[in-house]
Amino acid sequence: MLFNSIEFIIFFPVVVIxxxxxxxxYRYLWLLATSYYFYMQWEAKYVLLLFFSTAVTYLCGILTDxxxxxxxxxxxxxxxxxxxxxxxxxxxxxxLGYFKYLNFxxxxxxxxxxxxxxGASFSTxxxxxxxxxxxxxxxAVGYTIDVYxxxxxxxxxxxxxxxxxxxxxxxxxxxxERSKNLLRxxxxxxxxxxxxxxxxxxxxxxxxFLKMAIADRAAVIVDTVYGNNVFWSGMYVIVAxxxxxxxxxxxxxxxxTIARGAALVLGFELTDNFRAPYYAVxxxxxxxxxxxxxxxxxxxxxxxxxxxxxxxxxxxxxNLLVVFAASGLWHGAAIxxxxxxxxxxxxxxxxxxxxxxxxKIRRVCIAGERQETFSDRLLKRFxxxxxxxxxxxxxxxxxxxxxxQLIRGxxxxxxxxxxxxxxYNLGVPAEYFRVLLLMIVLLFWVDSKKNRGIDLVERFLxxxxxxxxxxxxxxxxxxxxxxxxGELYDTTQFIYFQF
Amino acid sequence: MIRHNLxxxxxxxxxxxLVGMAYAFILFLSVCRLLNFLYMEDDERARIMWHNFYEQExxxxxxxxxxxxxxxxxxxxxxxxxxxxxxxxxxxxxxxxRESYYxxxxxxxxxxxxxxxxxxxxxxxxxGMGDYNNLSAVSGGWKNLDYRRFSLDKLDCFFHLNPxxxxxxxxxPFTRFREHLCDHEWIYSMQANKRRPEYRNYQxxxxxxxxxxxxxxxxxxxxxREMSDLCLDAEKVPENMRMAEDAEEYLRKIIxxxxxxxxxxxxxxxxxxxxxxxxxxxxxxxxAGIKEIAAEYGVPYYDFNLAKExxxxxxxxxxxxxxxxLNANGAEMFTEFFYNVKAGxxxxxxxxxxxxxxxxxxxESAGITGLYYxxxxxxxxxxxxxxxxxYRMTIASNRDEELEYQIYLTPEGGETVMIQDFSDxxxxxxxxxxxGVCRIVWREKGDLENWMExxxxx
Numbered sequence: 001m002l003f004n005s006i007e008f009i010i011f012f013p014v015v016v017i018x019x020x021x022x023x024x025x026y027r028y029l030w031l032l033a034t035s036y037y038f039y040m041q042w043e044a045k046y047v048l049l050l051f052f053s054t055a056v057t058y059l060c061g062i063l064t065d066x067x068x069x070x071x072x073x074x075x076x077x078x079x080x081x082x083x084x085x086x087x088x089x090x091x092x093x094x095x096l097g098y099f100k101y102l103n104f105x106x107x108x109x110x111x112x113x114x115x116x117x118x119g120a121s122f123s124t125x126x127x128x129x130x131x132x133x134x135x136x137x138x139x140a141v142g143y144t145i146d147v148y149x150x151x152x153x154x155x156x157x158x159x160x161x162x163x164x165x166x167x168x169x170x171x172x173x174x175x176x177e178r179s180k181n182l183l184r185x186x187x188x189x190x191x192x193x194x195x196x197x198x199x200x201x202x203x204x205x206x207x208x209f210l211k212m213a214i215a216d217r218a219a220v221i222v223d224t225v226y227g228n229n230v231f232w233s234g235m236y237v238i239v240a241x242x243x244x245x246x247x248x249x250x251x252x253x254x255x256x257t258i259a260r261g262a263a264l265v266l267g268f269e270l271t272d273n274f275r276a277p278y279y280a281v282x283x284x285x286x287x288x289x290x291x292x293x294x295x296x297x298x299x300x301x302x303x304x305x306x307x308x309x310x311x312x313x314x315x316x317x318x319n320l321l322v323v324f325a326a327s328g329l330w331h332g333a334a335i336x337x338x339x340x341x342x343x344x345x346x347x348x349x350x351x352x353x354x355x356x357x358x359x360k361i362r363r364v365c366i367a368g369e370r371q372e373t374f375s376d377r378l379l380k381r382f383x384x385x386x387x388x389x390x391x392x393x394x395x396x397x398x399x400x401x402x403x404x405q406l407i408r409g410x411x412x413x414x415x416x417x418x419x420x421x422x423x424y425n426l427g428v429p430a431e432y433f434r435v436l437l438l439m440i441v442l443l444f445w446v447d448s449k450k451n452r453g454i455d456l457v458e459r460f461l462x463x464x465x466x467x468x469x470x471x472x473x474x475x476x477x478x479x480x481x482x483x484x485x486g487e488l489y490d491t492t493q494f495i496y497f498q499f
Numbered sequence: 500m501i502r503h504n505l506x507x508x509x510x511x512x513x514x515x516x517l518v519g520m521a522y523a524f525i526l527f528l529s530v531c532r533l534l535n536f537l538y539m540e541d542d543e544r545a546r547i548m549w550h551n552f553y554e555q556e557x558x559x560x561x562x563x564x565x566x567x568x569x570x571x572x573x574x575x576x577x578x579x580x581x582x583x584x585x586x587x588x589x590x591x592x593x594x595x596x597r598e599s600y601y602x603x604x605x606x607x608x609x610x611x612x613x614x615x616x617x618x619x620x621x622x623x624x625x626x627g628m629g630d631y632n633n634l635s636a637v638s639g640g641w642k643n644l645d646y647r648r649f650s651l652d653k654l655d656c657f658f659h660l661n662p663x664x665x666x667x668x669x670x671x672p673f674t675r676f677r678e679h680l681c682d683h684e685w686i687y688s689m690q691a692n693k694r695r696p697e698y699r700n701y702q703x704x705x706x707x708x709x710x711x712x713x714x715x716x717x718x719x720x721x722x723x724r725e726m727s728d729l730c731l732d733a734e735k736v737p738e739n740m741r742m743a744e745d746a747e748e749y750l751r752k753i754i755x756x757x758x759x760x761x762x763x764x765x766x767x768x769x770x771x772x773x774x775x776x777x778x779x780x781x782x783x784x785x786x787a788g789i790k791e792i793a794a795e796y797g798v799p800y801y802d803f804n805l806a807k808e809x810x811x812x813x814x815x816x817x818x819x820x821x822x823x824x825l826n827a828n829g830a831e832m833f834t835e836f837f838y839n840v841k842a843g844x845x846x847x848x849x850x851x852x853x854x855x856x857x858x859x860x861x862x863e864s865a866g867i868t869g870l871y872y873x874x875x876x877x878x879x880x881x882x883x884x885x886x887x888x889x890y891r892m893t894i895a896s897n898r899d900e901e902l903e904y905q906i907y908l909t910p911e912g913g914e915t916v917m918i919q920d921f922s923d924x925x926x927x928x929x930x931x932x933x934x935g936v937c938r939i940v941w942r943e944k945g946d947l948e949n950w951m952e953x954x955x956x957x
């Protein structure tokens with residue numbers, strides 16, 4: 001069930017109304033049932049995987065907790081806990097590996113053996129990737145690590161814990177919630193709040209706008225160009241790649257915003273996954289603003305355990321590259337994703353080096369600190385966007401070979417297509433193209449406020465009722481008139497569902 | 500900042516929310532109406548049919564349901580005169596059986612319905628066209644939603660006529676025309692049309708040098724033009740003529756509904772010009788399938804394409820507008836005959852019909868009716884049987900083997916060329932963009948003295 005489907009428009013109000021009508025004590029059971037139903041709409045049998053991951057991490061948490069409280073020596077406690085966490089990691093990552101990476105490994109092995117003329121090849125298997133598997137497994141594994149570290153107590157109520165892993169608004173594409181945030185909230189009884197309802201619905205509406213009016217409309221152009229890179233090259237690839245940056249942002253943040261809104265209507269606050277990422281002044285800054293829940297997961301559960309930045313610059317850079325390669329691999333089982341991740345890692349390593357050098361030069365040449373100006377920030381933002389967008393090319397191309405083909409094609413530049421109307425031949429008519437650009441301007445305006453720490457939702461809700469109604473209806477009609485839906489378009493899945 | 504929390508049982512708070520939602524909803528509906536007015540292109544006949552249906556003061560006793568060739572063929576006013584009962588033609592263009600089912604329910608819930616005449620036009624019920632899984636089928640049904648008054652039946656119909664991905668387009672008509680959002684000419688033409696007195700007064704009529712047409716108050720479309728084209732586009736002809744699963748399901752539902760509610764039901768097939776039935780090469784398979792279903796339920800089925808010439812001498816171009824639609828004269832003749840059949844004894848009625856279309860063709864003197872054409876199917880092109888971008892033209896003959904044909908083509912601006920001397924081959928190919936005149940000379944095999952000829956524009 002997609003958020004931008006009629007099924008969800010019917011499903012969600014039913015869930016909310018019954019949720020608040022059921023006695024508080026049993027509400028989490030209703031949410032659990034609806035969450036499993038929501039997941040089963042894709043492929044019912046894969047709910048067993050969700051249950052398996054939930055059961056394994058739950059038992060691991062309980063065992064770890066028991067060991068912690070038991071009267072054992074510290075050494076035996078540590079060994080027991082390590083065994084538990086290793087078991088949880090092995091089983092969960094094993095499931096993830098089988099469903100997501102086995103064919104990639106077989107394929108890579110076959111290519112290597114073919115290259116070396118070894119002839120020991122295996123045939124790939126027909127495995128359908130369960131939707132959202134990377135998200136819920138990371139969330140569940142994160143919980144076991146938290147219990148292992150003693151950051152949280154193990155949840156005793158299995159059903160409540162099962163809800164934590166399967167909570168439907170964030171089940172299939174995050175945000176990857178921490179047990180400290182979501183599990184704690186699930187334990188507290190929630191009352192109906194009009195304020196939450198208004199805020200939640202507004203967030204959902206904004207999410208639908210991002211997804212249907214911007215992301216899916218931009219996707220038409222991106223798919224046209226990336227679908228035939230022989231015919232569309234040069235400037236077309238640059239325009240399409242820039243639009244892909246907008247598409248993936250609106251697609252993913254659209255989902256996250258709908259998820260946050262839906263959870264808020266039910267009384268739960270989810271992590272904000274994005275903080276105006278294209279206003280970042282460096283690649284490092286970008287990753288503090290993009291997919292925050294995943295970045296912080298990798299930081300806390302991989303980068304820091306690897307040593308973080310505590311063991312010298314070289315080790316820090318290696319750790320950074322390992323984390324970003326892993327992040328690329330998390331996104332997809334293909335070399336192009338690893339390259340995309342590594343490229344982002346390399347940007348940061350080089351960025352740190354350049355920053356160090358320029359700081360030294362400044363110290364020597366310029367006495368005192370210079371105030372950063374608007375033009376400095378503008379230049380940094382532009383440079384960061386160019387670097388990030390170049391990396392997106394690898395992400396969107398789907399294979400490293402195609403990515404290189406596209407890059408080679410960029411050399412044939414024809415600047416005139418920007419003004420002679422050729423861009424209107426990419427599947428989006430002229431009027432819609434102009435409206436798309438206007439909507440992107442609106443998006444960046446909203447993000448500029450967010451970047452300055454202004455809560456536009458609060459400001460909006462503080463306005464007079466007539467203004468709110470008119471603005472909300474305007475947004476609805478913009479979605480209805482410019483959004484992608486219905487018979488003329490395939491309902492585009494959220495890009496991050498595939499991860 | 501959370502300013503106030505409301506319990507679900509705080510009625511004052513809930514009232515405030517509900518009033519706010521009602522305001523927003525009313526505003527939403529008003530904007531939708533405005534956008535519909537600005538952008539929506541009406542199906543005028545469906546609009547008038549539904550309007551007049553709700554305006555009927557007397558109880559409607561009998562309805563006729565089916566597609567456009569039924570609203571051209573059955574004149575309810577003639578039936579009223581003959582029976583003294585109130586008939587109403589609820590046919591709409593391209594109406595499929597799924598739509599017919601919900602139309603019958605609506606008519607029955609608003610009237611004490613005595614009978615239903617259900618047309619089973621083969622083109623809209625065979626596999627492919629009769630399947631309710633493509634845009635043209637689904638969007639074809641919207642005209643029977645747009646003008647219906649709101650009721651639970653309408654909601655039921657809405658959810659059964661539309662898969663979820665079509666809900667927005669079905670429920671909010673202006674969204675279907677959103678590609679015209681900035682098209683001033685479109686908006687202007689819509690406004691010009693909607694400001695016409697005829698539009699406002701639910702009238703639809705036009706006149707050309709070829710004739711005059713008018714949509715009457717009881718759903719009959721009067722059209723006095725005469726058919727002139729004997730070259731039929733048979734692109735939609737399927738490989739087999741079985742009834743589609745969806746069409747059969749709804750046919751059974753309709754029969755069961757009528758039986759349950761004690762409504763008389765007559766299944767029938769409006770006559771088409773012979774050329775069309777010949778073009779659908781396995782026509783008898785389709786009609787045999789319906790006969791089986793009709794026999795299973797014990798309801799009458801009359802295929803008027805099988806009517807004997809002495810009872811219904813309608814196979815003449817003077818009675819048709821085109822191969823699928825009767826004109827006013829044809830409708831008068833057909834309605835009269837329909838009434839006779841309906842009023843007659845079923846056993847005796849059998850004598851007025853042939854058992855099969857093949858039998859009917861065999862009973863006629865050998866001859867040809869025209870030409871039909873289609874492009875090659877993918878497999879035929881792959882096998883090299885028909886070249887790409889060529890039309891396979893076929894002579895519509897009432898004999899398989901007894902005749903032989905000589906074919907001449909005169910392309911526009913070109914010279915006449917004989918492409919086939921006397922042979923029993925009925926097919927030839929022409930480029931899709933070519934236009935011209937085809938002269939066919941035919942004779943019985945071996946008869947060197949008697950021959951006939953026909954000229955057909957293509």
